[in-house]
Amino acid sequence: MPYQEINNVKMGKNAQAFNFVNLYGCEIGENTKIASLVEIQKGVKIGKNCKILTFAFIPTGVTIEDNVFVGPHTCFTNDKWPRATRKDGTLQTEEDWEIVPTLVRKGASIGANSTIVCGVIIGENAMVAAGSVVTKDVPANTLVAGCPAKPVKTIEE
Amino acid sequence: MPYQEINNVKMGKNAQAFNFVNLYGCEIGENTKIASLVEIQKGVKIGKNCKILTFAFIPTGVTIEDNVFVGPHTCFTNDKWPRATRKDGTLQTEEDWEIVPTLVRKGASIGANSTIVCGVIIGENAMVAAGSVVTKDVPANTLVAGCPAKPVKTIEE
């Protein structure tokens, strides 16, 4: 596959990544597919049998369990109060902010173009509707939607 | 143009695509411009004289007629209930989901960073405001906005 930047990535058996991906220092489980134009940063762990779609952004601090669907244009975050610089005006470095972790549990799905504000847990088998802004934990087996995302119904599957 | 992945694409006369695009199995009409960092998947048909802006995601199932503006970061979808795996925990393949079609009619415009939930028709000359989440059909000559997107006014143009 041409045009890939993949550095220090632990790829499980049959894991695949497509064009124009920027992956570094992360761990991708067996059979997981990473679509084109995706960035996954150091320290991220993604389980087995996941699908990570085009334009997903998965920064340091995010953990994704097995069988998870991450829709196109999904945007995770890892800093609740981002600033470019310190009080003295010099550029912040990794030492200047606390990485706030986010966890997506087994079998959950995140709809297209959703924003996941850091510090939440998205429960097992949950579904985040397309275009949602998730600011709180999402219970297992629950569909959430909106900005901010709220529970819509329990999933009977 | 360096750094392009263009495979099995039928490009009309004077159609153009820029850097870091991932296009496959699709059809692009005459004079249409595809900006950088765009993905267009197999089976997609895009008409003549369209503008597809940076970071647009246009998956299988989407049809775009002539003279359409697709704003930057527009995210279409093609599955109403996406899951990574089957009940038995193995990865879904194309056979496991139904592609839900979406149609954008002639002369419509889709504003920046909008999410288009599949199964809708965006009417002729309609305008989707930036940042909208479209979940229903958009009537012709109508401006819609919001999450979920609702009609704001009729367009007198």
Add this chain to the structure above:
Amino acid sequence: MPYQEINNVKMGKNAQAFNFVNLYGCEIGENTKIASLVEIQKGVKIGKNCKILTFAFIPTGVTIEDNVFVGPHTCFTNDKWPRATRKDGTLQTEEDWEIVPTLVRKGASIGANSTIVCGVIIGENAMVAAGSVVTKDVPANTLVAGCPAKPVKTIEE
């Protein structure tokens, strides 16, 4: 750095850009970091000590002062009523639309996946919450959130 398109860009001392960026005709200040998969267009000026995160889209008409944080998937715009074609059905060119300017003042932060509708000023030290759609000026030292974004509180920092 492989896989970059950087043309006619004035990069300040210690400014950096990463993989798969598409930058042209713009000016990037000292120490500013441009993450991967970013597009910055001609005429854009970005100040010193800024951080521009992955998948940011910064088109012609945008000006960003010093010490600004632009979150991942931030989408600026430059046209209030975008259309692909003229009345006669031929493709619009730069002469056919008015670029509407947007200004981000010193020390402001724009949260992940926000949409910034053109014509606004984001005030000094302001904070735009993740997933917001900004349609009006944001006062200095103010947190805004939502779609459309509204003031939430004054920032005491």
